[in-house]
Amino acid sequence: MSVLITNIKELLQVRDSTTYKVSGNDMRHLPSLKDAFVYIENDRIVAYGSMVNCKEFDAETIIDATNKIVLPTWCDSHSHIVYAGNREQEFVDRINGLSYEEIANRGGGILNSAETLQNTSEDELYQQSIQRVKTVMKLGTGAIEIKSGYGLTVDAELKMLRVIKRIKSSFPIKVKATFLGAHALPKAYQNNKEAYLNLIINEMLPIIETEQLADYVDIFCEKGYFTLEDTDKILSAGKRFGLIPKIHVNQFNAFGGIALGVKHDALSVDHLEELNDSDITALQNSNTMPVALPSCSYFLSIPYTPARRIIDAGLPLALATDYNPGSTPSGNMNFVVSTACIKMKMTPEEAINAATINGAYAMGISNDYGSITKGKKANLIITKNIPSYNYLPYAFGENNIDTVIINGVRI
Numbered sequence: 001m002s003v004l005i006t007n008i009k010e011l012l013q014v015r016d017s018t019t020y021k022v023s024g025n026d027m028r029h030l031p032s033l034k035d036a037f038v039y040i041e042n043d044r045i046v047a048y049g050s051m052v053n054c055k056e057f058d059a060e061t062i063i064d065a066t067n068k069i070v071l072p073t074w075c076d077s078h079s080h081i082v083y084a085g086n087r088e089q090e091f092v093d094r095i096n097g098l099s100y101e102e103i104a105n106r107g108g109g110i111l112n113s114a115e116t117l118q119n120t121s122e123d124e125l126y127q128q129s130i131q132r133v134k135t136v137m138k139l140g141t142g143a144i145e146i147k148s149g150y151g152l153t154v155d156a157e158l159k160m161l162r163v164i165k166r167i168k169s170s171f172p173i174k175v176k177a178t179f180l181g182a183h184a185l186p187k188a189y190q191n192n193k194e195a196y197l198n199l200i201i202n203e204m205l206p207i208i209e210t211e212q213l214a215d216y217v218d219i220f221c222e223k224g225y226f227t228l229e230d231t232d233k234i235l236s237a238g239k240r241f242g243l244i245p246k247i248h249v250n251q252f253n254a255f256g257g258i259a260l261g262v263k264h265d266a267l268s269v270d271h272l273e274e275l276n277d278s279d280i281t282a283l284q285n286s287n288t289m290p291v292a293l294p295s296c297s298y299f300l301s302i303p304y305t306p307a308r309r310i311i312d313a314g315l316p317l318a319l320a321t322d323y324n325p326g327s328t329p330s331g332n333m334n335f336v337v338s339t340a341c342i343k344m345k346m347t348p349e350e351a352i353n354a355a356t357i358n359g360a361y362a363m364g365i366s367n368d369y370g371s372i373t374k375g376k377k378a379n380l381i382i383t384k385n386i387p388s389y390n391y392l393p394y395a396f397g398e399n400n401i402d403t404v405i406i407n408g409v410r411i
């Protein structure tokens with residue numbers, strides 16, 4: 001099957017195959033071609049270039065993109081899209097004055113979602129989750145990382161990971177799975193954290209390895225959740241079972257979790273709403289991608305990750321949704337990109353780099369996703385008629401996506 005997209009007003013993020021991430025000042029540069037075409041065969045980008053060189057290509061399907069912009073689909077490197085039910089009552093409780101922390105302390109929050117998930121069948125969990133997956137695909141997401149962490153028992157964590165595996169095999173969207181057993185301490189272990197960590201290490205991880213249920217291991221390194229010592233223990237154990245570390249860190253407090261992540265060669269450190277100079281230093285000269293989650297800051301009214309400080313220190317930055325029932329009930333990467341520009345003072349070029357190639361890096365797939373590159377997966381967004389790519393973040397809340405192509409197929 002072949003597809004030719006012609007007369008593209010501007011084709012964004014065209015790169016050769018050697019770029020795996022962009023950092024610092026380079027993030028201000030979004031390589032593009034005006035009046036361009038893209039030629040796709042099966043699920044791959046075979047060629048692209050200026051319209052004057054388009055004549056040699058013929059295809060079964062031709063899409064005319066006059067006045068439209070084409071860019072790679074979003075790579076959402078941080079989500080909890082597999083969950084059961086919702087937490088809209090806690091949302092109202094917060095409006096009425098309770099804090100996120102107060103809600104968690106009285107047994108709401110993650111434990112609330114865990115109870116609901118434990119009482120939901122695997123098939124029902126799959127059905128609820130795929131509605132969200134279908135929604136985000138229409139919003140231009142072509143790759144997504146999905147975490148467990150709302151199970152918090154052996155059975156329920158495995159149930160989540162099996163649902164993620166089923167999504168992986170049933171949908172064209174690229175899926176990476178992360179084991180987040182250490183998301184919160186379950187009620188049954190409130191006075192025995194040691195025992196829960198041992199349950200993760202001795203019972204969950206071996207099955208996850210045997211059934212090949214996860215690519216990454218994650219932990220919520222935060223006051224009231226898991227300490228640096230716990231984080232060290234879980235990341236080390238995860239690595240022994242073949243999982244690459246990622247961390248939820250510096251969401252409410254900065255106390256050295258980033259340096260610990262770097263020590264473990266974490267693929268990414270995510271949240272970073274609170275950041276100090278030593279965190280920045282730790283990230284310099286590392287391979288770890290900092291990931292900002294602006295929809296979470298928006299929804300919880302907490303500080304935004306200081307993107308300017310991160311990028312101006314020469315570091316890369318990725319943007320992701322954090323889609324989950326408690327802190328971010330939205331998987332809309334277009335809103336993430338807009339909010340990064342509006343609230344974090346990222347330029348549209350920086351935000352698009354952060355949501356495509358750097359997002360792909362943060363989920364270990366930038367060899368195959370995240371840019372318009374010969375040989376990469378044909379995952380493309382075709383916009384509606386818009387004046388320029390700046391219009392995408394500018395017209396926040398508006399859906400300017402006309403067509404989404406995943407693996408060479410219009411969805």
Ligand code: NIG
Pocket residue numbers: 109110113220248251296322324325326327328
């Ligand atoms: O990434 N911060 C930890 N975990 C999730 C939210 C958990 C929840 O409230 O359900 C997050 O924001």
Ligand code: FE
Pocket residue numbers: 078079080248322324
């Ligand atoms: Fe998260």
